[in-house]
Each structure stands twice: as structure tokens, then as C-alpha cells.
Amino acid sequence: MTLHFQPSSPDHVPAELMIDFDMFHIPDGVNDPVEIWHDLVRRGVPKIFYTPRNGGHWVFLNYDDIVEGYRNHAIFSTYQTPVPPIEPFPVVQPQGVDPPAHNVFRRLLAPMFTPIAVRGMVGELERRAATLIDGFAAQGQCDFITDFAERYPTGTFLYLFGLPEDRLDEFLALANTFFRSTDPAARAQNITEIYALLDTLFRQKEREPGNDIASAIVNARDDAGNQHPWEDILNCGFLLFVAGLDTVTNTLAYVWRYLATTPAAQQHFRERLDDPDAFLRAIEELMRINAVSNLFRRVTHDCEYKGVAMRRNDRVVLPNTVANRDPRVFRDPQVIDLDREVNVHLTFGVGPHRCIGSLLAKREVMVSLQQWLRRIPAFELADDQPAGSVFGGSVMGFTALRLRWDV
Amino acid sequence: MRVIANRDLCQGHARCEDLCHEVFATDAIEGKVVIVQADVPTALEDKARLAVRNCPEGALRVGRSGKGDDA
Ligand code: HEM
Ligand code: SF4
Numbered sequence: 008m009t010l011h012f013q014p015s016s017p018d019h020v021p022a023e024l025m026i027d028f029d030m031f032h033i034p035d036g037v038n039d040p041v042e043i044w045h046d047l048v049r050r051g052v053p054k055i056f057y058t059p060r061n062g063g064h065w066v067f068l069n070y071d072d073i074v075e076g077y078r079n080h081a082i083f084s085t086y087q088t089p090v091p092p093i094e095p096f097p098v099v100q101p102q103g104v105d106p107p108a109h110n111v112f113r114r115l116l117a118p119m120f121t122p123i124a125v126r127g128m129v130g131e132l133e134r135r136a137a138t139l140i141d142g143f144a145a146q147g148q149c150d151f152i153t154d155f156a157e158r159y160p161t162g163t164f165l166y167l168f169g170l171p172e173d174r175l176d177e178f179l180a181l182a183n184t185f186f187r188s189t190d191p192a193a194r195a196q197n198i199t200e201i202y203a204l205l206d207t208l209f210r211q212k213e214r215e216p217g218n219d220i221a222s223a224i225v226n227a228r229d230d231a232g233n234q235h236p237w238e239d240i241l242n243c244g245f246l247l248f249v250a251g252l253d254t255v256t257n258t259l260a261y262v263w264r265y266l267a268t269t270p271a272a273q274q275h276f277r278e279r280l281d282d283p284d285a286f287l288r289a290i291e292e293l294m295r296i297n298a299v300s301n302l303f304r305r306v307t308h309d310c311e312y313k314g315v316a317m318r319r320n321d322r323v324v325l326p327n328t329v330a331n332r333d334p335r336v337f338r339d340p341q342v343i344d345l346d347r348e349v350n351v352h353l354t355f356g357v358g359p360h361r362c363i364g365s366l367l368a369k370r371e372v373m374v375s376l377q378q379w380l381r382r383i384p385a386f387e388l389a390d391d392q393p394a395g396s397v398f399g400g401s402v403m404g405f406t407a408l409r410l411r412w413d414v
Numbered sequence: 415m416r417v418i419a420n421r422d423l424c425q426g427h428a429r430c431e432d433l434c435h436e437v438f439a440t441d442a443i444e445g446k447v448v449i450v451q452a453d454v455p456t457a458l459e460d461k462a463r464l465a466v467r468n469c470p471e472g473a474l475r476v477g478r479s480g481k482g483d484d485a
Contacts, residue, residue, distance in 0.1 A: 121445040361425040
């Protein structure tokens with residue numbers, strides 16, 4: 008197969024900008040995956056550098072450049088960006104399309120993720136969080152990842168798409184292969200299965216529309232009054248499936264891991280259970296310090312950016328965790344200040360592709376923590392946490408998080 | 415004090431609404447900012463200013479009241 012969007016060989020990269028960095032590799036002994044990024048900053052590597060790993064890509068380390076990578080789609084496109092490069096790759100809607108065409112699906116989805124829409128989901132989010140936590144509260148222990156953090160956002164997807172809750176295990180299995188498998192055959196098979204499932208689902212929602220996002224997407228009409236291309240519909244369903252699972256799972260994991268090791272922070276939240284503004288402010292801060300995703304862009308044409316020569320199809324990686332601790336933007340950036348007042352973090356990106364599900368994601372974290380604190384007393388890390396249960400990549404996080412509390 | 419929004423820059427983070435819902439809201443169709451009261455009452459000025467500083471898109475501005483310089 009001809010690969011059209013392969014990065015060029017890096018002979019345009021000067022030696023001083025070449026750094027050997029593998030964003031997928033977490034060295035033994037590192038128990039927090041974001042540290043591989045902060046280690047680069049501590050080592051003082053150039054703020055714009057190129058690594059030959061994973062097909063070769065640039066990395067931006069300044070907040071301002073990361074914002075530029077997000078916003079300046081004339082140079083930094085979201086079209087066909089995977090690192091390492093994979094082709095063919097679905098042009099997901101709306102993330103994989105540059106403005107202005109991007110706006111077609113962005114506008115279609117927007118009404119379903121507004122503050123008003125998300126407020127309407129709170130009762131259901133609370134009910135599901137409470138049910139899951141009640142399932143293990145009396146045991147005095149859980150694996151937070153498998154018992155809660157994976158199940159919860161997967162349940163949210165079923166709810167958004169008007170699917171019955173009893174299909175949770177089926178979707179969980181699909182998601183786990185998608186996010187964790189490194190076997191190319193299993194991955195290819197998995198994507199085929201997800202698309203087949205979405206195809207069946209959208210066909211059914213076309214015949215019997217419900218009050219859900221899948222029905223809204225499949226029954227939407229373009230400016231000429233036609234249904235959107237079937238491929239775009241599937242690619243939008245696919246994005247909604249993958250965008251809100253691993254991200255939410257690992258954000259939850261980071262928050263609970265921090266709380267389990269910081270009793271004062273547990274207390275901070277407990278004292279603010281009836282103060283949603285302060286509760287949300289503290290969650291924003293934990294989202295700043297624990298930004299799980301690293302986004303990809305592709306250079307659209309040979310050009311110079313800030314004096315650095317870039318070639319068409321070069322990949323660029325934008326690590327939000329580094330932007331979020333830039334001392335030029337955040338006061339005491341390494342300090343976790345649960346009352347931080349000005350917090351323009353990039354955990355959800357910025358610019359036209361900024362996360363459309365951010366209000367839902369924040370609400371999922373907030374509701375989970377409220378329900379948890381009402382049911383579980385002081386909790387801590389258990390002794391049986393398996394070593395090395397961390398991973399890097401475009402989303403970083405944990406494969407296990409063993410917690411315990413007194414019953 | 416007056417607040418001015420640029421809806422072209424706004425991407426609907428709703429940080430402004432979270433921080434000062436008396437002044438900022440979000441519409442139900444595009445999910446973008448709507449100014450509820452452009453002339454901010456004195457008692458709300460600090461809150462509204464904090465909301466402006468928390469907009470990650472730089473879509474909000476503070477102006478002097480009475481100046482109708484809607485951007
Ligand atoms: C803590 C959890 C989450 C994080 C950290 C996160 C992060 C992000 C980021 C950084 C982007 C920008 C992508 C880019 O610029 O290329 C994005 C886009 C997106 N996210 Fe999220 N996300 C989260 C949860 C969700 C949820 C729950 C949903 C939906 C159910 C969702 C749906 C989307 C969609 C549809 C886009 C593409 C928007 C566009 O291209 O216009 N995300 N997300
Ligand atoms: S915080 Fe800024 S981008 Fe977000 S809704 Fe308000 S004005 Fe728009």
C-alpha cells in the first residue's frame with residue numbers, strides 16, 4: 008500500500024533539535040507516566056524538538072506553541088495524523104477535518120453537549136455512579152480501574168447512544184482491545200467489529216429514532232436536505248465511542264490516585280460536598296495537573312515555524328501536561344492549589360477542535376467523586392498494587408489502581 | 415464595567431458561565447457564550463473579571479461601561 012502521509016526523512020532537522028524520545032515507553036520504576044514529559048523539561052531540551060521514534064515527530068513544549076498547534080490549522084492539520092503513522096486511517100468526524108468543513112459535524116453535535124444538555128444528564132450519571140460504588144463499598148477494597156473507572160464512561164456511552172445497559176460488558180471488551188492491544192491482527196479485527204456494530208446501531212436508529220445522540224446524527228440533514236454521507240456518520244460514532252472512554256477512565260484514575268495518597272485533599276472535597284463551585288474549582292485544578300492526552304497534528308506544507316524548518320507531513324505532538332505547567336502561564340505551576348483562581352489549562356485542548364465533551368467529562372468526574380465520598384470513608388492505596396501498571400502514548404494512564412478503606 | 419464577547423473565538427468551554435452565571439450563559443444550539451448583562455453591576459465586577467481571565471480562548475474582554483464597542 009502506498010502511504011501518502013508519511014513524514015519525510017528527517018534530513019531537514021538540525022542535529023541540535025534531534026532528541027531521542029519515545030512517548031509510548033515508560034521506563035521501569037516510573038510510576039507516573041506524565042513524568043516522562045516533565046523529565047524532558049527538567050533536562051532542558053529545546054522547546055521545539057524532533058524525535059526519530061514512532062515514525063518521527065516534532066514535540067512542542069511551550070504553552071504558546073501548543074496553542075498554535077491547536078489553532079493554526081493552515082499549518083497544523085488534524086487530517087490523518089496518527090503517531091506512529093497508520094494508513095488508511097478513518098477521517099473521524101469532526102476531529103479529523105480542518106475548518107471550515109469541520110463545522111458541519113461540530114454544529115451537529117454542539118446542542119447535545121451544552122451546559123443545559125449536560126444538566127439534563129446529571130440524574131442518570133448520579134444513579135449509575137451510585138450503583139457501581141454500592142457494588143463494592145462494603146468490601147473495603149476495589150480495583151478502581153476495572154471496578155469503576157472503565158465501566159463508568161462506557162456506561163455513559165451506552166446512555167448517550169440509546170443502548171441498553173446490559174450491553175456494557177460487550178462494549179467494555181471492545182474498548183479494552185482498542186485501547187490496550189498491541190497485536191496488529193487483533194486491532195484490525197477490533198476496528199472492523201466496532202464499525203459493524205455502529206452500522207447496525209445507526210440503521211436501527213434510522214428506522215426507530217429515539218431521544219439519543221445516535222438518532223440525532225443519523226437523522227440530521229445537511230444544508231441541501233440530505234442525510235450526511237454514511238461513512239461520516241460511522242466515523243462520527245466511532246470518534247464518540249473512543250473519545251470519551253480512555254480519557255475519562257484515566258482522568259478518574261489520576262484524581263483517585265492523588266486523593267488516595269493525599270488525605271488533606273480528600274478532606275478538602277468532603278468539606279465542599281455542598282459547595283459545587285468550590286468542588287468544581289478543585290476538579291479543574293486536578294484536571295490541569297493531570298492532563299492525560301497528547302494530541303497529534305500534521306504539517307500541511309513545507310514552511311518555517313518560529314525559525315524551525317518543517318516539512319509537509321511532519322507530525323507534531325502537543326503534550327497538554329507540559330502546557331499546563333508552563334511557568335509563564337501558571338503561578339507556581341508544580342503546586343496543586345485546589346483553590347487556584349485563574350486556570351486556563353489545555354486538558355481539553357483549545358481552538359476549533361476543543362473537546363466538545365468537556366462539560367460532560369467534568370460532570371462525570373464531579374458526580375463520581377460526590378457519590379464516592381458519600382459512600383466510602385477515608386481511602387488509601389492498597390499494598391497489592393502491581394508494579395509497572397502504567398502506559399504512555401496519546402492517552403496516558405494506569406491499568407490497575409488498588410484502593411482500600413475501613414469497613 | 416462592561417463585558418464584551420467575541421463569538422467567533424468562543425469555543426464553548428463554558429468556563430465563564432461556571433464562574434459567573436449572573437453575567438455569562440451558553441446558548442442551547444451552538445453552545446457558545448451569551449452575555450446576560452453586558453453592564454456588570456458593581457457587586458459582580460470581581461466575579462465577572464475572574465471569568466474573563468479564565469476564558470482559554472481569549473474570547474472575552476472588559477471595557478468601560480457606557481461604551482458600546484461590541485466586538
Ligand atoms: C477527561 C476526559 C476528556 C479529555 C481529557 C478530552 C480531551 C480532548 C481533547 C484534548 C480534544 C481536542 C482534540 C484535538 O484538538 O485534536 C478533544 C476533542 C474531542 N472530544 Fe474530548 N476529552 C475528554 C472527554 C470527552 C468526552 C466524554 C466526549 C464525548 C462523549 C469527548 C468527545 C470529543 C470530541 C467529539 C472531540 C472532537 C471535537 C472536534 O474535533 O471538534 N471527549 N477531547
Ligand atoms: S470561557 Fe470563553 S470560550 Fe468558553 S464559553 Fe466562555 S467565552 Fe466562550
